[in-house]
Amino acid sequence: MILVTGATGHFGKATIDFLLKEGISANNISALVRDVTKAEDLKTKGINLKIGDYDNYASLVEAFKGVDKLLLVSGPDVVNRGKQQVNAVNAAKEVGVKHIIYTSFERKNDAETSPIAFLAKTHIETEKQIKASGMAYTILKNNLYLDTLPMFFGEQVLETGIFLPAGNTKSAFALRNDMAEAAANILTSQGHENKEYSLSNTENISLQEIAQDLTAIAGKQINYVSPPQEVYVDALTKANVPAEYIGMFSGFAEAIKQGEFSAKKTDLENLLGRKPTTAKAFLKEVYTSK
């Protein structure tokens, strides 16, 4: 039995769809959900619904019983997910899960000095706990989703251009759906025990190159400006962007600039058996009709 957590979210749901596409029968797939009303589609597909919450240890123990392979999708609550994921790993171990696959994060810098230490810390702690648990593990080092770029660019990007203090370092952002497909491939094939994979694109691309792609897509000049951090923070503050978002945007931009998301590995391509979706193809899909 395979169990996928975060099954009402984008990554978990996409992974389940790929499992079904690969011929795994729905009755061999379980989905951890907090709220069944959000899981009508999963129910229709015949997926076993297990009610559970990372904050409720007993619910996880109950949900994970009989599971061989567990895809633990990292929680979105960066403040509380440290202890939530401790619960999930302990519960998996208690009931005898054989293989745990965890969606971690691509990074170069494990130290507190990382501009994204606020989210990397819990991933690093969970990786350590999983490795010490004795269960077979696979760590997926997910690059920054291409899907998040429109959020960083803002809704008016085709009018205003890209304004982000991310410098000109290249990154290997990858499509969330491609990473989910790779996760499904890992769940359905052998030889992934005690391995770490960098789920990063094969191509590395700079924000300047992304602006050039947008220029071609929009048929007009889209500029990229990489201001000093303090200018960026000041501009967002004056635009009344909430402080937590400013911190997150500037942290990610600085991480891009420092090369946290640049990658030279072809793990994602190998797991997919094809080239991952390029930034250009993703941008075309998102911005063509606008």
Ligand SMILES: NC(=O)c1ccc[n+]([C@@H]2O[C@H](COP(=O)([O-])OP(=O)(O)OC[C@H]3O[C@@H](n4cnc5c(N)ncnc54)[C@H](OP(=O)(O)O)[C@@H]3O)[C@@H](O)[C@H]2O)c1
């Ligand atoms: N690499 C990247 O660029 C990137 C970007 C964003 C996020 N992430 C990470 O990747 C994960 C998956 O991404 P995603 O796009 O699928 O996120 P998502 O759509 O927000 O899905 C998150 C899932 O986690 C579930 N969840 C939240 N709190 C929970 C709890 N206490 N107990 C059990 N389940 C809980 C949610 O359930 P409900 O539907 O009940 O809320 C949802 O199913 C995120 O959670 C985050 O850790 C990575």
